[in-house]
Amino acid sequence: MIKLLRSYLFWTYERGSFHYDVMVTLILLFLFVGPRFIDFKAKPVETLTLDPSEVVVKEAGITEAGKIFVYQIRAQDLEGATTDSERQAAILNVIEPISGHVTLQRFEPIRDAKGKITAYNAWALR
Structure with a gap:
């Protein structure tokens, strides 16, 4: 043996x-x-790093009202926005020069492995 x-x-x-x-x-x-x-405890982490004033745009679908896009915006671009309404206004200030007039449907933070907010995903109707 x-x-x-x-x-x-x-x-x-x-x-x-x-x-x-x-x-x-x-x-x-x-x-x-x-x-x-076997649990390898591997968790995918958002590794997309954005340069200053850089926004990632992805198409998220089409509705009767128009196309929905997801914009990924760095958290540093929204400095000073402490409430949801201030964040919404700051997000629109970043998105509208790129895409023109949009209707912001919702937004949510993207957190790193330590829980710190690094960026925001914003869904907008155009």
């Missing part, structure tokens, strides 16, 4: 042999089935 384990550990079997196929199968099982049962 020890000899068998040592052979598996040092991968001494030839390609195409039964034991080689067993080792490859175990590796593939670990790669494809392991993430379903």
Whole structure:
């Protein structure tokens, strides 16, 4: 038994042999089935860093009233806005020079891994 384990550990079997196929199968099982049962505690983090006065615009859909766009705005661009109405006005001040007149539907903060607000996503109807 020890000899068998040592052979598996040092991968001494030839390609195409039964034991080689067993080792490859175990590796593939670990790669494809392991993430379903093993919690690696991996959480995707928003890594998009925006330069000053840079706004990311994504199309979010079409309604009867028009197109909906999602604008991602840096939190530093909204400095001084402490209430929701002030944030809404500040967001519109950033968006309207880019897109013209829009109707802001909603906005929500984007937080980093430590919980600090780094940017805002704003949904606007154009």
